[in-house]
Amino acid sequence: MFEGKFADRMDFLQPSPIRKITAIVSDVRAEGKKVYALNIGQPDVAAIPAFGEAVARKATEDPQVSYTAFIGEKYLRETYARYLNNYFERKNVSHFHIDTHNVAVTVGASHGLTCVFLALFNPGDEVLVFEPFFSAYRGFVVPSGAKLKAIPTKAEESFALPPEEVIEKYITPKTRGILVNSPCNPCGTFRTAEEMDMLARICVKHNLYFISDEVYREMVMGDEEVTCVFEVDLKNDEDNEALKNLMICVDSASKSFSLCGARIGFIVSKKEITDKVSHVVSNTVTCISDTLQYGVAAAYDEVLRDPSYFKKVRAVYRERRDATMAAIKEYLPNAVAPVPEGAFYVVVKFPEFEDISEYAMYMLTKFNLGGETVAITPAAGFYMTEGAGKNEMRIALVLGPEEMRRSIQIMAEALESYKEYKKSANADPIKKL
Numbered sequence: 001m002f003e004g005k006f007a008d009r010m011d012f013l014q015p016s017p018i019r020k021i022t023a024i025v026s027d028v029r030a031e032g033k034k035v036y037a038l039n040i041g042q043p044d045v046a047a048i049p050a051f052g053e054a055v056a057r058k059a060t061e062d063p064q065v066s067y068t069a070f071i072g073e074k075y076l077r078e079t080y081a082r083y084l085n086n087y088f089e090r091k092n093v094s095h096f097h098i099d100t101h102n103v104a105v106t107v108g109a110s111h112g113l114t115c116v117f118l119a120l121f122n123p124g125d126e127v128l129v130f131e132p133f134f135s136a137y138r139g140f141v142v143p144s145g146a147k148l149k150a151i152p153t154k155a156e157e158s159f160a161l162p163p164e165e166v167i168e169k170y171i172t173p174k175t176r177g178i179l180v181n182s183p184c185n186p187c188g189t190f191r192t193a194e195e196m197d198m199l200a201r202i203c204v205k206h207n208l209y210f211i212s213d214e215v216y217r218e219m220v221m222g223d224e225e226v227t228c229v230f231e232v233d234l235k236n237d238e239d240n241e242a243l244k245n246l247m248i249c250v251d252s253a254s255k256s257f258s259l260c261g262a263r264i265g266f267i268v269s270k271k272e273i274t275d276k277v278s279h280v281v282s283n284t285v286t287c288i289s290d291t292l293q294y295g296v297a298a299a300y301d302e303v304l305r306d307p308s309y310f311k312k313v314r315a316v317y318r319e320r321r322d323a324t325m326a327a328i329k330e331y332l333p334n335a336v337a338p339v340p341e342g343a344f345y346v347v348v349k350f351p352e353f354e355d356i357s358e359y360a361m362y363m364l365t366k367f368n369l370g371g372e373t374v375a376i377t378p379a380a381g382f383y384m385t386e387g388a389g390k391n392e393m394r395i396a397l398v399l400g401p402e403e404m405r406r407s408i409q410i411m412a413e414a415l416e417s418y419k420e421y422k423k424s425a426n427a428d429p430i431k432k433l
């Protein structure tokens, strides 16, 4: 029995509900059931080959694995700046030019966001964020002592942002930033160019940092491309100049190249901000992996030469998304499920439910259709408002179109079975998640 005391901040660092489901999935599989695991949060397509080839070359040809520059190695920062400028040219949009000094390398976007919060915010500062949002943000903000303040969006409105005057009502003297994620985990929604302009206007008016998490920028399923924060044009030199001091773009190789385990991310901002982020890097992890930066630079180099990797990945997810949405329409006609435009998730809302986590546990532990069942992520963890999202789930598009379709069919059968189970007076209680 451990009788020591932990720091008070540990109360705010809760274990991820997503990890809890993963542990239950392993147990259920060990019992012999086949589980379609739609709770997974990482792409399942193969990583870009250029990464592995470059890592192997570096590891065999260079006798030293060295400490690297705090801000990240110059060749990687240069390559990333070229990639981002090329992204704008590909889209034929005007944009703020990105130089090498605007880029800092971090241990994935997770560490990048943590560094940004540490560099910019004091304890008690508030950062506005639109819910549902990536649940790990709650942990990333803890070391800085700042607080997230959630602004709700709704499945019925395809998770569109509320109007400017509503957002402004959430601003207090403590508000220091707005955090937006497009395409969004968990709902796959894009922030439109108009929404990005609106957020930039609010940030300039109230002097708030505009933090844009764009880790899914390349994972789009429709014809439209994501609006990067550096594309915003407030049509007025003074406002655009002010905006330059407030914009922070967060990116990562994790999703773009299926390199979640490489742990390489980027902060793109004004030089003064990237310099401060690099101070946080040096004071937290010293520097970023030598060999892996080399591999990630090769990945960006490769897509600059030939963007077919992104095209292939987009086609894979588009096919899965289309099969999933068609199956939801067919098997779950009462569900509200806005069509995701990017990332690789769908939020499905069952208006008649009180608490979807019980259904999720029933499906996983008590139900099977021909020996098969499905794991999903209850969406309440993506909300901060008490009681919000309890009748929503997130499913990840991590299986082929036929398996996605079969999963939705199983979910529909499990739903009917669960309703019957709940009616029976002497049914065993369902384990809590």
Ligand SMILES: Cc1ncc(COP(=O)(O)O)c(C=O)c1O
Pocket: 041, 107, 108, 109, 110, 111, 134, 181, 184, 185, 213, 215, 251, 252, 253, 254, 260, 264, 265
């Ligand atoms: C919206 C969002 N931001 C950031 C991250 C963290 O990404 P990384 O692997 O680069 O730390 C994730 C990971 O799932 C995410 O979904």
